[in-house]
Every structure is written in C-alpha cells, then in structure tokens.
Amino acid sequence: MTPVPLRATSIRNLNLLLKTAPRFVQNQFRQQSTTSSVNPEEVSHFNALASTWWDPHGSSRLLHLMNPLRHDFIRTCHASQPDAPPTTGLKYLDIGCGGGIFAESAARLHSAGSVTAIDPSPEVLAIAKGHARKDPGLKDKLTYRNTSIEGLPIPTSPAEQYDIVSIFEVVEHITHPAEFLDKCTPFVKPGGWIVMSTIARTWMSWLTTKVVAEDLVGIVPRGTHDWEKYINEEELRGHFLRERGWNSPRVMGVVYVPGLGWKEVSGSERVGNYFFGIRKDF
Amino acid sequence: MNPMAQALRSRQLGVYVCTACSRQLRRQRRSYAATAAKTPDIYDVVCIGGGPAGLSLLAALRSSPATSNLKVALIESQDLSKTRDFTLPKTEFSNRCSSLTPSSVSFLDSIGAWKLVKQERVQPYQEMQVWDGVSGARIEFDWPAEGKGKTIAFMNENLNLTSGLLKRVEELGDVEVFDKQRVADIGLGEETEEGDLRGWPIVKLDGGREVVARLLVGADGVNSPVRQFAGIGSKGWDYGRYGVVATLELEGSGWGGEDLKTAYQRFLPTGPVAMLPMPGNYSTLVWSTTPELAAVLKSLSPKDFIAMVNAAFRLSPTDLAFLHTQTEGQADEVAWRTQHTDFDASRIPQQVIGVQEGSVASFPLKLRHADTYIGERVALVGDAAHTIHPLAGQGLNQGQGDVESLVKTIEYAVTHGQDIGVQMSLESYNAERYAANNMMLGVCDKIHKLYAVESGPLVPLRSLGLRAVNALGPLKQFFMSQASGTGAKIL
Ligand SMILES: Cc1cc2nc3c(=O)[nH]c(=O)nc-3n(C[C@H](O)[C@H](O)[C@H](O)COP(=O)(O)OP(=O)(O)OC[C@H]3O[C@@H](n4cnc5c(N)ncnc54)[C@H](O)[C@@H]3O)c2cc1C
Numbered sequence: 001m002t003p004v005p006l007r008a009t010s011i012r013n014l015n016l017l018l019k020t021a022p023r024f025v026q027n028q029f030r031q032q033s034t035t036s037s038v039n040p041e042e043v044s045h046f047n048a049l050a051s052t053w054w055d056p057h058g059s060s061r062l063l064h065l066m067n068p069l070r071h072d073f074i075r076t077c078h079a080s081q082p083d084a085p086p087t088t089g090l091k092y093l094d095i096g097c098g099g100g101i102f103a104e105s106a107a108r109l110h111s112a113g114s115v116t117a118i119d120p121s122p123e124v125l126a127i128a129k130g131h132a133r134k135d136p137g138l139k140d141k142l143t144y145r146n147t148s149i150e151g152l153p154i155p156t157s158p159a160e161q162y163d164i165v166s167i168f169e170v171v172e173h174i175t176h177p178a179e180f181l182d183k184c185t186p187f188v189k190p191g192g193w194i195v196m197s198t199i200a201r202t203w204m205s206w207l208t209t210k211v212v213a214e215d216l217v218g219i220v221p222r223g224t225h226d227w228e229k230y231i232n233e234e235e236l237r238g239h240f241l242r243e244r245g246w247n248s249p250r251v252m253g254v255v256y257v258p259g260l261g262w263k264e265v266s267g268s269e270r271v272g273n274y275f276f277g278i279r280k281d282f
Numbered sequence: 283m284n285p286m287a288q289a290l291r292s293r294q295l296g297v298y299v300c301t302a303c304s305r306q307l308r309r310q311r312r313s314y315a316a317t318a319a320k321t322p323d324i325y326d327v328v329c330i331g332g333g334p335a336g337l338s339l340l341a342a343l344r345s346s347p348a349t350s351n352l353k354v355a356l357i358e359s360q361d362l363s364k365t366r367d368f369t370l371p372k373t374e375f376s377n378r379c380s381s382l383t384p385s386s387v388s389f390l391d392s393i394g395a396w397k398l399v400k401q402e403r404v405q406p407y408q409e410m411q412v413w414d415g416v417s418g419a420r421i422e423f424d425w426p427a428e429g430k431g432k433t434i435a436f437m438n439e440n441l442n443l444t445s446g447l448l449k450r451v452e453e454l455g456d457v458e459v460f461d462k463q464r465v466a467d468i469g470l471g472e473e474t475e476e477g478d479l480r481g482w483p484i485v486k487l488d489g490g491r492e493v494v495a496r497l498l499v500g501a502d503g504v505n506s507p508v509r510q511f512a513g514i515g516s517k518g519w520d521y522g523r524y525g526v527v528a529t530l531e532l533e534g535s536g537w538g539g540e541d542l543k544t545a546y547q548r549f550l551p552t553g554p555v556a557m558l559p560m561p562g563n564y565s566t567l568v569w570s571t572t573p574e575l576a577a578v579l580k581s582l583s584p585k586d587f588i589a590m591v592n593a594a595f596r597l598s599p600t601d602l603a604f605l606h607t608q609t610e611g612q613a614d615e616v617a618w619r620t621q622h623t624d625f626d627a628s629r630i631p632q633q634v635i636g637v638q639e640g641s642v643a644s645f646p647l648k649l650r651h652a653d654t655y656i657g658e659r660v661a662l663v664g665d666a667a668h669t670i671h672p673l674a675g676q677g678l679n680q681g682q683g684d685v686e687s688l689v690k691t692i693e694y695a696v697t698h699g700q701d702i703g704v705q706m707s708l709e710s711y712n713a714e715r716y717a718a719n720n721m722m723l724g725v726c727d728k729i730h731k732l733y734a735v736e737s738g739p740l741v742p743l744r745s746l747g748l749r750a751v752n753a754l755g756p757l758k759q760f761f762m763s764q765a766s767g768t769g770a771k772i773l
Contacts, residue, residue, distance in 0.1 A: 056706040064706060068698035105699025110351055112699075135701055136324060136477040137496075 037148055037180035042173040053099030053124070054131050060099070063169070066254070066262050066273075067101050070168060070197065071109070073252050073275040077193050080248060081279070086163070089113035093162040093187050095149055096120075096170035100128035100142075104135070106166075107142040114141055116162075120148040149183045161189035167196040172230050178239060188280045194240075195277040199230045200270055233269045233276060240278045249278045322471075325355045325458070326702065327692075328485055328495035330465055330508050332358030332365070334380075334440060335664025335681035336501030337447035342393045342685055344454035348693040352702075355458040355493055356451075357485065362461040366452070368445040372562070375403070377527045377641040379566040381435040381545070381558060381675040382443070386682040390443075398453075399438065399446035405561045406433040409544035411629055415599055416551065420629075431542065435675065437558050437566065443678075463487040468498070468511035482703075483511065483659055497703040499661050499688070501681075504650060506666035512657040518650035518669070521730065523553050524576035525672055526569040526644045530591065531636035535563050537628055546631045547673070548595055550602065553647075553730065554673045555594045557631045565631065567591060568672055570730075575606050576644045586612035587642065588634050595630045597623055647671055649727055651720060656712045659703035661688055668719050671726045680719055687714045 052058035078085040088110070094103045094117040103117035119125045125146045132138045145152070155161045165188045171177045181194075188194050233251050240246040252275045253268030268274065327343060329336045340356055343349045370376065382390075390396040408431050413420040451457055466488040471479025483498040500508025509516065536543050536559060543559040553570030560566055569579070569591070579590060589612045593602060601619050605612050650669040655662045664681030691711040692702050700707040 056704070068694070068700070071698045104701075108696075108699040108701065110696075130478075133478040134481060135496075136479070139477065 037150065037174055037176065037183060039173065039175045053101075053127050060101070062256060063098075063101055065256075066197075067105055069252075069254055069262050069264070070102055070166070070195075070275070071105065072264075073197075073250075073277065074164060074166075074193070074195055076252065077195060077248075077250055077277040077279070080250060081191075083191075087111055090163045091161075091189075092116070093165045094118070095165065095167045095184060096173075097128060097144070098124055098169075100131060100144070102166060102168055103128070103142060103144070104132060104138060106164075107138050108135075112141060114143070116143050116145065118145045118147050118149065118152065120146070122146050149180070149187075152187070154186050158189050161192065162187050163189055163192045165192070165194045167194070169197055171196060171198045171236075172225060177231055181239060185280070190280055190282045193277050193279050195275065196236070197273065197275045198236075199225070199273050200232050233274055236276050237278075245281050246278045247281055249276070251276050322484060322492035322494045323355075323458075324353075324482075324494040324496070326352035326496045327354045327499060328357065328483075328493055328497070329354070329499045329501055330357045330485065331501035331503060331664070331666065332356055332360070332362055332444070332448075332459075332461065333501060333503060333664065334443055334447070334678050335666075335685055336499070337444055337451060338390070338393070338395070338682055338685045339499060339501060339663060339688065340457055341395050341447050341450040341454065342689040343692065344451065344457060345393045346689060346693055348696050349689065350454075350456075352692075352696070353458075354456070355460065357463060357465060357487065357493075358459070358461045359464040360461065362448060362459065365441060365444050366448045368441045370403075372402070373564075374638060375529045375560050375564055375566065375641075376439040376441045377529050377566065377638075377643055378440040379437055379527075379558065379560065380440055380443070380678040381407075381437050382682075383435050383679045384433060386679045387436055389682055389686050390447075393450065394453075395447045395450040397446075398449040400442055403439060403442050403561060405437040405543060405559050407435060407437060407543040407545050407559050408433060409538065409542060410434060410547070411544055412547045413549070413629075415548045434545070437545075437560055440678070460487055460489075460491065460493075463489050463491070465502075465507050468507065481658060495659065495703070496701070497659055497661060497692075497708075499663060500666040501663050503665045504648065504669045506652075506662065508660060509652055509662055509666055512660040512662075514652050514654055514657055514660075514662070516650045516652045518648060521553075521570075521647040521649065521671065522572065523570050523647045524573050524644040525647050526567070526571060526576050526579050526642065528567045528587070528591075528643075529560070529638035529641040530557070530565045530567055530588075530634045531638070532563045532565055532631065533633045533635050536632060544631075546595065550594065551599050556673070556675075557591075557595065558675075565634075569594060570647060570671070570673065573646075578606055578609070580642055580644060581609075582612065583610065584637050584639075586610060587637055589613040589616040591634050591637075592616060593620070596620055596625055649723060651723055654712060655684070655716060656705055656708040658705050661708055661711060663688055667715075668723060670723050671730050673730060674722070674726045676722055676726065680722065683718070684711075684715050687711050 053060050055061075056064055090109075090111050090113055092103075092106045092112060092115040094106065094115060097103045097117035097119045100117060103115050106112050107115040117128070119128065125144055129144050132142055132144070165184055167181075167184060171180070174180045184194065237249045237251075240249065251269045253265055253270070254262050254273050254275065255265045255268050256262050256273070269276075327339075329339055336356065336358070340354060343352060343354055368376075387396060390399070410423050411420070412423075464487070465485055467486040469484050469486070471482040471484050471494055473480055479494060483495045485493050485495065485498065487493075498508055498511075500506045500512075502508055538544060540562075545556070545558050547554050547556040550571075552572055552575060555567075555569040555571075557565050557567055569576075571579070579587060582590065590605060593605060593612070593616045597605070597616070597619055601623070605615060608615065648669050649671060650665075652662055652667045655667045663684040665677065667684060668680060670677045670680065688708075688711045691708060691714075694700075694710070695702045695707040702708075
C-alpha cells in the first residue's frame with residue numbers, strides 16, 4: 001500500500017487509507033512471529049543516512065532541532081511524579097540511538113550518571129562512536145553497543161535496570177512494535193520511565209512527513225518514513241495499560257514550524273509527531 | 283594619577299611572570315589532568331579578555347545555577363590586581379567612563395555585580411541636552427510625566443565597573459585566572475588515544491601554558507585575536523577622529539543640583555562633544571575631533587584646555603576653528619569671544635574650572651562589525667564583535683547585552699545536553715544580537731556622518747533633520763528609549 005500522490009482526486013483514496021489503516025496496525029500489534037525487532041530494510045536505509053547524521057545543515061537537522069524537546073519532555077514526566085526524581089546518577093538506556101544525538105546530549109546532563117546507547121546498524125554506530133570521540137567529556141559516561149534490544153541481557157535486579165529507557169523515532173520503523181516494546185519494558189526500573197517519540201498515523205502526518213518533508217521540500221530523504229507503521233497515541237497507551245504495572249501516561253504533541261523550529265502544540269499528538277511517556281509501577 | 287597610566291607603567295616595568303603563574307581564585311581546586319605539562323587543561327569556557335564584557339561573562343556564568351558547573355578560565359594580558367584594588371579619592375575620577383543604561387544595570391544587578399560597584403562613584407542622570415553647533419537647533423526631550431526625573435542612564439568609571447565585576451567573580455570562585463599573560467598563539471588540538479580534539483581551540487600563553495577550550499569566547503577588544511583565529515572577517519572603517527577624554531571640575535554640581543543631573547552633547551562639524559556628569563562637581567569629557575585638533579588639545583596648558591572645553595559648548599564653529607590654530611593663549615581669547623556670544627546659560631554645562639592632572643587622553647574612533655559572532659567553538663562578545671562611535675554611549679552596553687544573550691544561550695545548551703561549543707548551539711545568540719547591534723551601529727554612524735559636515739547642501743538638511751527630530755515623536759522616542767535602554771530592545 002503506497003501513499004498516493006497528492007492530487008485533488010486523491011482525497012477519496014486518502015479517506016480509504018484512513019479507514020483501513022488502524023486495522024492494519026492493530027494486526028501488527030497482534031503478530032508474534034519474528035524473533036528480532038530489526039527490520040533489515042530499515043537498517044540499510046539508515047546506513048545510507050549515516051554520513052549526514054552530524055551535519056547540522058544536513059538531512060538530520062530536524063532531529064537536531066527536536067532533541068532539546070526530548071529533554072523537556074522527560075523533565076515534564078519527572079515533574080509529574082509525586083516523589084522527587086533523583087537529581088544525579090540517572091541511568092539511561094537509549095534504544096535505536098542512531099548517530100547518538102540524544103545519547104550524547106543525555107550523557108552531558110549533570111543529572112545523568114551513565115548512558116548506554118544501542119543500535120543494530122554497525123555503520124550508524126561507527127558514526128556515533130567516532131563523533132563521541134570529539135567530546136572527551138563523554139568518555140566516562142557514554143557507552144555504545146552494536147546490538148538490538150534482544151542482544152542485551154535481560155536485567156535481573158533493579159540495580160541492572162534503567163531510570164529512563166528512551167526509544168526516539170524508532171517504533172515507526174519497526175515491523176512488530178508490540179512485540180518490540182515488550183522486549184524493552186524489562187529494562188525499566190520500578191519507578192522509572194519509558195519515553196518515546198513517534199508520529200501519529202493520520203492523513204495529516206502522511207501529508208507532512210511523506211509528501212511535504214520527503215517529496216516536496218526534501219528536508220528528509222525519501223523512504224525515511226513508512227506511513228503504514230505509524231502508531232497513534234491511544235494505541236501506545238492501550239498497549240501499556242492493558243497489562244498492569246504502568247501508570248501516569250503522558251503525551252506531548254509537537255509541530256515543526258518553519259522559521260521557528262519545533263513547538264509544543266497541545267492536541268497535535270493526534271495529527272503528527274508526539275512524545276509518549278509512561279512510568280513503571282514500584 | 284590616572285590609574286590606566288599606572289597600570290601601564292607597572293606593566294612596562296616588566297613584572298616577571300612564571301609559567302605556572304595562574305591564580306586560583308578560590309580554595310577548592312578542580313584538578314583536571316595530573317600531568318599538566320603534557321595534557322593541556324580542558325575548560326568548558328575559556329574567555330580571552332578581562333574587560334567589561336569578559337568579566338561580566340564570567341560573573342554571569344558562575345552565578346547562574348545552570349552554568350555554575352562549567353569549568354571556566356580567564357586570560358587577560360593586564361594585571362587584574364590593579365583592577366580589583368582600584369581606588370581613588372572622592373575628588374578624582376578615572377578618565378574612561380561609560381554611561382550604563384538601566385537595562386545594563388539591571389543585568390549587572392541580576393548577576394550580583396552591581397552591589398559591588400562603588401555606588402558613591404556612580405552618577406545617575408535625568409536630563410539630556412542635545413543640540414546642533416551650526417544651526418543651534420535642539421532636540422527637545424519631553425519626557426513623559428511618569429518618566430520625569432527618572433534615571434536615563436548611570437555614569438560610571440569603567441574601572442569601577444570592572445573592579446566590581448572582578449570582586450563578584452572572586453566571590454563566586456572557581457575561575458582559573460591567567461592574568462599578566464598574553465595570548466601567544468591559538469591553534470587546534472590533535473587526535474590522540476584519548477579523543478579527537480582536532481576541532482578544539484588550544485590557547486598558548488606567552489608563559490608557555492596551554493589551555494583547551496570547548497568554547498573559546500573572544501572578549502578581547504577591537505583587535506580580537508580570537509576573531510582572527512576563527513577567520514571571522516570584520517567590516518568597517520576608521521572615522522579619522524579621536525575621542526579626547528578628560529576628568530573635569532565644574533563651578534558647581536550642575537544647574538539642577540545633586541538630584542537632577544544633565545548630560546550635554548553638542549554636534550560640531552568635527553564631531554560631537556559631550557560632557558557627562560560625575561558625582562559632586564565633576565564631569566567627564568568625550569570630545570570627538572580630528573587627530574590634529576586632538577593633538578593640539580592634548581598639548582595645551584590646563585588653563586587653555588579648560589578654556590577650549592568651555593568654548594566647545596558656547597562659541598561658534600568658526601570661533602572654535604580659529605582657536606584651534608593657536609598654540610597657546612586660548613584662555614584670554616575665549617574669555618573675550620564669550621562676551622560677544624549669545625547663549626542660554628541654563629541649557630549648557632556650568633563653567634569648567636579645572637582639569638584633573640594626567641586625565642587628558644585620546645582614543646581613535648572606529649566602526650567595526652564582525653561578519654558573524656559565532657564559529658565552531660568560538661563566540662565573540664563586546665568590542666571584539668562590534669566597535670561603535672561613542673556618540674550614543676552604547677559600546678559597553680552592547681557588550682553587556684551580548685553577554686546576557688550568550689549566557690542565556692549557554693544555559694539552554696547546558697540544560698538540554700548540547701555541546702556548548704558547537705555552532706548549532708550558539709545560533710540563537712548570533713540571531714538575537716547581530717541584527718540589533720547592526721542597526722545600532724548604522725544609526726550612530728549615520729548621525730555622525732550627518733553632523734560631520736560644516737557647510738554645503740547638507741547643513742540646512744541637518745538642522746531640518748534636528749527640527750524634524752523634534753517634530754517626529756517616534757524617532758525621538760527611539761533616541762530616548764535607546765538612551766535609557768528601556769524602549770524596543772535595540773541594545
Ligand atoms: C572615547 C570613548 C568613550 C566611550 N564611551 C562609552 C560610553 O559612554 N558608553 C559605552 O557604553 N561605551 C563607551 N565606549 C566604549 C567602551 O569603552 C567599550 O565598548 C568597552 O570598553 C568594550 O569592552 P570590552 O570588554 O568588549 O573590550 P575591552 O575593554 O577592549 O577589553 C578587552 C580586554 O582584552 C584584553 N586583551 C586583548 N588582547 C589580548 C590578548 N592577546 N591576550 C590577553 N588579553 C588580551 C585587553 O587587555 C582588555 O582588557 C567608549 C569608547 C571610547 C573609545
């Protein structure tokens with residue numbers, strides 16, 4: 001199912017997409033077949049992107065610009081806790097770290113004790129490691145591992161778990177997100193947070209990410225997004241709350257405004273990029 | 283004696299500086315590498331230049347909770363103990379004074395420095411008299427009722443400011459200070475086992491010491507070595523004018539007494555002459571004029587110099603031009619000519635009766651604007667980024683505006699885990715300050731050019747200009763808000 005080019009007559013087709021898509025993604029959530037969360041096609045796509053990862057004016061500029069909002073979002077998650085979060089020594093696990101934009105920034109925070117960042121693509125991880133060498137301050141706090149989540153030993157005690165497990169701009173590239181998320185949750189400490197960002201599956205997000213960003217403006221390379229894999233916030237929320245053990249789901253919708261950058265716009269999680277966070281019960 | 287000259291003299295005496303002569307400003311030392319000789323010390327911020335901009339940057343970084351964990355260093359070629367221990371009797375003032383806008387003062391207050399500036403040496407003023415020496419036209423400043431008697435700006439010795447800033451930096455502590463040391467060279471690091479420092483500036487001091495900077499800040503004045511290292515060009519020109527400064531004693535404390543002080547500025551064809559109030563019966567002079575006339579002024583006896591200053595606010599440009607051709611005897615000549623000139627004494631400064639010994643000095647006036655304020659691991663602030671004609675008293679204030687903005691940018695970067703040195707983290711600083719400063723530079727430059735013409739087609743236009751300024755509320759408002767730094771924030 002490829003998105004139709006934007007023509008006046010395509011509105012009907014868009015409606016069709018809108019009607020059929022949710023069921024399609026629901027199916028994804030039920031599938032339990034493969035053993036690895038990694039989609040080989042996606043990996044090769046990101047390998048191609050690797051060289052421009054740290055070019056502030058390259059195709060990853062939008063990600064660089066979005067990165068501060070990830071910290072703002074984590075801060076709002078922490079601020080919502082009834083108990084004060086620790087101010088130092090926080091342990092981060094960044095899944096699908098790519099070139100390390102978030103992982104590096106997390107490691108620089110005064111409150112961060114350590115950051116473990118993983119990515120299945122060796123090319124991308126090589127870029128991340130090479131870039132981290134350019135900041136000697138990261139050496140003691142940031143560890144990269146070339147693996148998918150399946151490759152990490154499942155923690156057996158809270159000491160091995162993480163305060164923050166982050167999965168940014170990843171689930172929309174995963175073939176079986178439900179299964180993938182189930183593999184991530186054992187890594188979260190009781191009282192810790194799993195935070196992620198992704199794109200809602202609506203005609204609006206299809207228009208802005210597939211048509212405008214990839215085709216018309218070209219700020220994001222073509223093929224970066226597979227709209228069919230987009231997940232809506234209610235679906236994520238439902239996934240976590242279906243099983244017990246999670247509380248305080250939070251969402252923050254963000255919109256990229258040319259000339260102004262990324263802005264939080266409440267309600268926009270229903271139509272485009274959003275952050276989602278949920279806390280593990282004690 | 284002029285403290286600047288004092289500082290200079292002791293420097294020329296050649297104070298011996300050992301290579302490890304870095305003063306740690308607080309008891310607790312942050313050790314970095316054990317083998318300092320081999321591995322150069324890495325700092326988050328290395329500031330070159332301990333003038334008003336550089337010291338203010340350090341005080342701001344150390345007083346902000348978000349940035350107080352950063353490891354910072356200051357490099358200054360002069361002896362900073364001279365700055366810190368700055369002290370003069372109540373009857374003497376340093377000749378380098380600046381007017382600080384209320385927004386600069388509130389920034390200095392917010393970083394905890396203003397309380398350490400000796401307030402008895404600061405003079406707020408509430409009135410301005412600005413007029414055209416050729417046509418006599420005046421800008422009428424009709425301050426709004428609620429603004430009447432409000433402080434337009436604060437006159438202050440630069441050394442009183444830097445001394446207060448330095449005390450604040452010492453109070454906060456944890457700043458590595460390398461003073462009495464010049465920057466010998468700035469280069470880039472290397473790739474080693476430890477990491478890849480090829481993008482990081484390394485500052486070599488003439489004592490042999492090397493420091494590595496995550497972010498190198500050039501607060502190093504108009505000839506900025508940092509700007510040159512970063513390959514950032516600058517555009518501008520020399521005005522072919524000098525600013526003659528002096529500390530003056532007047533017959534009284536001003537027409538309005540201690541509580542209503544006035545700043546005076548008269549536009550002469552050679553450039554503006556300004557007299558700005560200091561505490562008591564004192565004032566500070568900034569007379570922009572040609573290098574030749576500046577040389578004549580500096581060579582005059584105190585008596586003749588005083589006469590020339592009084593003449594500059596009273597006599598016609600033709601009389602002044604004649605007086606400048608004389609090598610001596612100005613005092614008698616001015617006395618005679620003044621009797622035959624009509625002026626409203628209440629709208630000009632009181633008579634100057636004395637000039638502080640050794641306080642007459644001159645500085646070349648220039649306009650410079652760096653092509654950008656940021657580069658990879660480099661930021662420029664203050665005169666290193668822009669040098670402006672002093673006619674609007676904005677140079678130092680612009681630097682404070684830069685520092686406020688840069689620190690805000692660094693705070694954001696730190697709290698969001700950005701590398702504070704990379705250009706992308708610094709973009710908002712450049713965006714916030716560049717256009718604003720450029721506009722201010724342009725306005726002051728145009729005012730200078732408009733007035734630096736004695737006759738010809740521009741003269742009627744010029745007085746028309748000043749009258750138009752009187753008529754045009756919004757434009758005058760611009761000047762008024764600039765003077766106080768309260769209006770549309772074009773710091
Ligand atoms: C006549 C005159 C009148 C003025 N009046 C006003 C006024 O009324 N209001 C106003 O706002 N502004 C005024 N100004 C402008 C004001 O003085 C400057 O804008 C201000 O001093 C600039 O501060 P700064 O810290 O950027 O640079 P500077 O004061 O120039 O400080 C630069 C510092 O860097 C150090 N340095 C330079 N190179 C090196 C090196 N290689 N190694 C180590 N250290 C180095 C220097 O020693 C110096 O301490 C006036 C200027 C003039 C000339």
